[in-house]
């Protein structure tokens with residue numbers, strides 16, 4: 001019995017540590033479906049992690065009057081003044097929100113996520129969130145209300161901290177471009193298949209990737225179907241894992 005208890009204990013410990021290693025959350029976010037005939041509404045969220053601006057997407061949004069929520073980092077803001085100016089010139093279309101100061105995953109233990117080193121401590125997560133908000137405040141415009149961490153994965157304790165700092169956390173329900181690594185066709189298919197209430201994630205900072213072309217095609221297909229686009233601030237988004245309540 002002692003042996004059994006010990007091995008059960010060891011198993012429990014193993015399960016607990018395996019659990020800890022695996023407890024990163026990738027929260028979802030949905031809008032309340034409208035249930036209207038023909039279309040409905042979706043939220044387009046685009047991450048500007050670093051790098052430059054995909055003007056194919058930016059122009060298509062302006063030309064077709066498609067509103068979007070853009071998650072920008074401090075790094076991206078610094079290098080893309082022209083794109084920021086275009087977004088600020090269309091406040092009816094673009095809402096800029098917080099994607100962190102340095103594009104460091106909001107995970108408060110040291111580890112790597114998709115090859116990116118996590119913030120690694122509660123203090124570092126807080127610094128990432130607050131420096132992102134400060135960069136946005138420095139670029140003018142309204143204060144950020146939403147946060148999305150690099151890689152969109154979080155430790156549960158980081159989610160609680162980000163909520164205490166006053167931000168809602170922006171999950172998603174449609175992974176439109178697979179981190180900007182999908183081909184144009186598959187990206188267009190995924191985005192074009194979005195349903196009433198979906199929150200789409202894609203990227204606006206990879207002008208050389210084929211995915212950007214697919215983002216534009218998918219959005220135009222949705223518009224053609226009569227889908228309405230809303231920004232996160234204009235809708236009651238409901239997230240899981242304590243991200244919005």
Ligand SMILES: [Zn+2]
Pocket residue numbers: 047048049099103149150151
């Ligand atoms: Zn990012």
